[in-house]
Amino acid sequence: MVEVQNLGTMIQSRFGQTAAIRFDGERYTVCFASNGVPAVLQEFDLLSGELLFRESIPNTDCCWGMCATENGDIYLGGINDGVLYRYSSDGLMPIGTNPSDRWVWQLYSTHGRVFGGTYPGAKVFEYNIETGEFHDYGIVKEGQDYVRGLTADEQSIYAGIGAAKHVVRIDRTTGELEELDLVGVSGSQGFVDRLWVIDGYFFVSCNYTEVRVFRLDTLVQVGAFPYDNMLINSRVRHPGRVYFKQGRKLCYWDIAGESWSETEICTLPEGRVKALEWVSVDGEPGAESGTEISRSDGQQAGTEESTLALVTVNAQMALIRLLDGQVIIRSLDIEPQPILIHCLETGDDGKLYIGGYQRGFSLFDPDIDEIQHNFELFPQSEGMTFLGGVAYFGTYTHAHMFRFDPMRPIDFGTTSEHNPGWIGELGHAQDRPFAMTRGGGRVIAGTVPDYGLRGGALAMYDPAAGQWEVYPDIVPEHSIQGVAYKDGLIYGGTSIWGGLGAAPAEGPARMFIWDVAKRMKLAEFVPEIPDMDRPPCMIGELSAGPDGLIWGAIDGTLFAMDPMTTRIVKSRVFFPSEYKYSKYRPIYLRWGADGYLYTTLARRLIVVDPVTLEYMQLSDAIVGNMALDHHGRLYYAQNKELYRLILPENPFSLNPDN
Structure with a gap:
């Protein structure tokens, strides 16, 4: 007979595809949905890092859509069942299934509404917070699968489309669709994954890496800049500036000058930004256990303190004081979650090489049934092979190729020397x-x-x-x-x-x-x-x-x-x-x-x-x-x-x- 042995989970990782920063009436907190089977929603005090809440999200291993409302409630959706959740002082609660699709890519909230963009139908839905009713705006762009970018005002919803880039404006009253002709964007391969309307300008994110800036009235492009997935306009200290992270640098787009510049802050954490928000911090935030503090030279003192908070895909949080350039970095105390096994091969050394979905790679010794190494942030492996005792990985996205020699010291990184x-x-x-x-x-x-x-x-x-x-x-x-x-x-x-x-x-x-x-x-x-x-x-x-x-x-x-x-x-x-x-x-x-x-x-x-x-x-x-x-x-x-x-x-x- 066949003997079947369950060896358990093989890969654990700490990362997530969505986060939000909220004010709960007493303090600022970070809500982070970490990938895993199942995905887990976790909330932390922004300043101390104290864990405030942790609960599994049913029926999903990943969340892409999350937003905070004006009253501090959090809305989020997964990728398997279309359920919309609300997190508040009452805990995490399902509030209904959206009428569009099972996979929610993006959520955006304004004026008592939550808007969602979905896959695979390229649809948009609206949720009325007061009445608890859903409305399906239907397919936004025929022949496309994704609505990844989303923003809205009192009259219109703007939807960013893929896998061919398009931007569609939806009249919230009539449901009429109008495609915006964005030269250099519309119809090209890829995704419009985020959208912002700021001071008469339309900021269009393409493929998570570049923002193109258009005048909203004429749709004439005035510039572009590279970035790491999120941006925010300055409310007090530097009106007319739109801040964003690029690599480890804090940069900004100047609306009046229609150009972008780097600040002298260059010690931000690596990785795509999943949440970016202005916060009010009383006094100077202290250096908690597990934090890293740096200060950029040349910062000029001002009359007002403005603090930016950001959270990355790798569960790192940064507080950025524009007053003096101080940056406090903290790794959120995310509980490692088991990850879906995505790739499996036996190496020349007899070990099992196991790749995870979205992230993670483990090395398992079947002779002693022991995981010898777990690389939490290794990219998603699609294929593997072995040559001369060395493992070679083909990874997603953009077909980046990696190599691992089990006979050499371990030092994971993104150069050939690692x-x-x-x-x-x-x-x-x-x-x-x-x-x-x-x-x-x-x-x-x-x-x-x-x-x-x-x-x-x-x-x-x-x-x-x-x-x-x-x-x-x-x-x-x-x-x-x-x-x-x-x-x-x-x-x-x-x-x-x-x-x-x-x-x-x-x-x-x-x-x-x-x-x-x-x-x-x-x-x-x-x-x-x-x-x-x-x-x-x-x-x-x-x-x-x-x-x-x-x-x-x-x-x-x-x-x-x-x-x-x-x-x-x-x-x-x-x-x-x-x-x-x-x-x-x-x-x-x-x-x-x-x-x-x-x-x-x-x-x-x-x-x-x-x-x-x-x-x-x-x-x-x-x-x-x-x-x-x-x-x-x-x-x-x-x-x-x-x-x-x-x-x-x-x-x-x-x-x-x-």
């Missing part, structure tokens, strides 16, 4: 390197492009040279979902699905052959598989089998190809081609020391006899990730937990032939 460390960005508008393998002394990756785009890339890394070679659009408009190496050639499989928000490309999916030495494509073809129930939409993974054949998966179908002739030698449709689950994660193919092939065809965990193509299903679970350790034990992920299957020497002894 360990784990960054070794390049693939560029060419690529986003998700799911397909990874090794061959010919190189790391090989196949990618899915950025949001709203079609067309992946093939990438190769030579560790000796420390350089990437990237070849986009090997098969035009197709992503690359499978790569295998044999005798100087790369065999690739494609997918019709591009970045999120993009319509599928014309099918069917194809295979290609790439000559590594000549740097050229030798062939492109659709594999001729007998009895296929439909043309392939996604081919991958691919694997160079011990029998000399190239093996491949197409959802519920397995095939083996002669690499010399590209003839399909054997195949079987095990399950219907429904593509019910991920359109991006390849089907795993792993060869056991017993000679059998272990795979996740149609997201079922099965073992296949490569000679007869008989199979046995090993679990009833829906499985996205799996790995075999060096002892032949099988691992698979279920949400935040890792499971191990211990099989008999002959797994087919468990079941009659299939």
